[in-house]
Amino acid sequence: MTYWCERAWLDGGAVPRVRVAVADGRIAGVEIGADAAPGDERLRGLVLPGFANAHSHAFHRALRGRTHDGGGTFWTWRERMYAVAARLDPDTYLALARAVYAEMALAGVTCVGEFHYLHHGRGGTPYADPNAMGRALVRAAADAGVRLTLLDTCYLAGGLDAAGHAPLDDVQARFGDGDAAAWAARVDGLGEHDHVRVGAAVHSVRAVPADQLPDVVRAAAGRPLHVHLSEQPRENAACEAFYGCTPTALLAGHGVLGPATTAVHATHLSEADIALLGGSRTSVCACPSTEADLADGIGPFRALRAAGSPLAVGSDQHAAVDLLAEARLVESHERLASGERGRIAPAALVDALTAHHCLGWPDAGRIAPGRRADLVAVALDSPRTAGAAPDQVVMAACAEDVRTVVVDGRVVVRDGQHVLGDVGALLAAAVAPLWEES
Numbered sequence: 001m002t003y004w005c006e007r008a009w010l011d012g013g014a015v016p017r018v019r020v021a022v023a024d025g026r027i028a029g030v031e032i033g034a035d036a037a038p039g040d041e042r043l044r045g046l047v048l049p050g051f052a053n054a055h056s057h058a059f060h061r062a063l064r065g066r067t068h069d070g071g072g073t074f075w076t077w078r079e080r081m082y083a084v085a086a087r088l089d090p091d092t093y094l095a096l097a098r099a100v101y102a103e104m105a106l107a108g109v110t111c112v113g114e115f116h117y118l119h120h121g122r123g124g125t126p127y128a129d130p131n132a133m134g135r136a137l138v139r140a141a142a143d144a145g146v147r148l149t150l151l152d153t154c155y156l157a158g159g160l161d162a163a164g165h166a167p168l169d170d171v172q173a174r175f176g177d178g179d180a181a182a183w184a185a186r187v188d189g190l191g192e193h194d195h196v197r198v199g200a201a202v203h204s205v206r207a208v209p210a211d212q213l214p215d216v217v218r219a220a221a222g223r224p225l226h227v228h229l230s231e232q233p234r235e236n237a238a239c240e241a242f243y244g245c246t247p248t249a250l251l252a253g254h255g256v257l258g259p260a261t262t263a264v265h266a267t268h269l270s271e272a273d274i275a276l277l278g279g280s281r282t283s284v285c286a287c288p289s290t291e292a293d294l295a296d297g298i299g300p301f302r303a304l305r306a307a308g309s310p311l312a313v314g315s316d317q318h319a320a321v322d323l324l325a326e327a328r329l330v331e332s333h334e335r336l337a338s339g340e341r342g343r344i345a346p347a348a349l350v351d352a353l354t355a356h357h358c359l360g361w362p363d364a365g366r367i368a369p370g371r372r373a374d375l376v377a378v379a380l381d382s383p384r385t386a387g388a389a390p391d392q393v394v395m396a397a398c399a400e401d402v403r404t405v406v407v408d409g410r411v412v413v414r415d416g417q418h419v420l421g422d423v424g425a426l427l428a429a430a431v432a433p434l435w436e437e438s
Contacts, residue, residue: 003041004018007380007390028369048350055226055314056100056113059088060318082171088133092433093136095429097137104146113359147364153200153201156183160206160242199226201225205247224359226263230268230273246272262358324398328395385397
């Protein structure tokens with residue numbers, strides 16, 4: 001297959017009239033300044049590399065539009081989230097995740113990093129297949145036509161305060177494996193496929209005691225390792241009270257940080273924390289729509305990038321599934337916090353939007369020979385993008401402007417339609433049972 005792109009994003013900018021040849025799911029050649037040839041599939045607008053959703057909790061999608069009636073905080077929202085988690089099983093999780101991943105594909109996502117901690121049955125009883133919930137996610141991604149990095153998450157404690165770590169509560173029992181060694185043994189039972197990478201995650205310093213961190217790091221060797229970091233001031237205060245240091249310093253002292261690691265949120269950091277993350281080349285995943293929805297705060301993403309941390313973006317709890325908007329909000333929130341415009345350039349936002357490296361896919365994220373054939377055609381003539389300069393379209397476009405999505409050479413979305421059909425209907429059918437009265 002050969003795609004003729006009206007414009008394509010090459011090496012940091014929009015280039016007109018580009019032909020992209022694809023063979024066996026890879027880009028075989030890129031020809032600049034080419035005319036369309038008979039048999040080419042024409043992609044109008046601007047063709048970007050596939051988007052990497054670096055942080056997802058698929059089951060949180062069931063909470064969209066359901067948690068705004070009572071105010072509260074992150075911590076009260078979490079109780080609603082736990083109630084949904086308690087009702088899921090492998091079959092309902094498959095239906096929900098399939099629809100969520102299809103929604104992502106419609107928005108241009110070609111790879112998702114699923115921060116997966118919903119492991120066991122009610123009360124913590126393992127399923128006959130202890131990885132049944134993870135396998136449901138693997139199948140869901142395959143059905144939706146996107147690649148998956150399954151970030152299997154170590155979650156051992158129910159919280160942290162000045163007295164130490166609390167045991168898991170009744171709902172959290174589904175998340176735990178007892179200790180890091182048992183978690184690692186279960187993860188070893190997950191296989192990898194061409195469209196799946198198995199990574200690892202530390203849920204947070206609240207949920208993984210420090211003496212367990214080295215075992216997680218050893219088990220994650222050679223894999224992506226992600227961690228929720230300093231999403232809330234209360235997390236920082238608890239860590240300081242019990243461990244005598246910030247969460248970032250605790251992770252650094254136990255070997256968690258480094259180029260294979262991604263810190264998610266990184267919202268409430270000291271200057272020393274920023275230096276530790278940047279100096280270790282730890283990536284940082286911003287999830288600004290979630291950070292706004294949960295009243296988390298605005299992270300110091302420009303400072304982190306300047307210190308040496310590559311940026312990525314994620315839709316996290318899926319208050320919205322729009323990676324273009326997530327990238328734009330990184331810059332918008334910087335403007336609100338600083339009173340200045342142009343804090344992170346559009347090309348740098350595209351880099352964050354396409355940061356597949358933090359999910360273990362270094363062969364994706366660029367339109368170049370040898371790379372995975374992931375292409376996202378964004379309309380330049382919609383009511384949102386008409387008149388926008390192609391090099392700045394990330395500051396104007398949204399998910400509705402994504403017209404065609406190619407993943408590993410396969411067309412998953414064409415003319416705004418997913419191969420699975422009506423994604424809204426799939427979502428409605430998957431979400432409704434989770435809110436029915438018992």
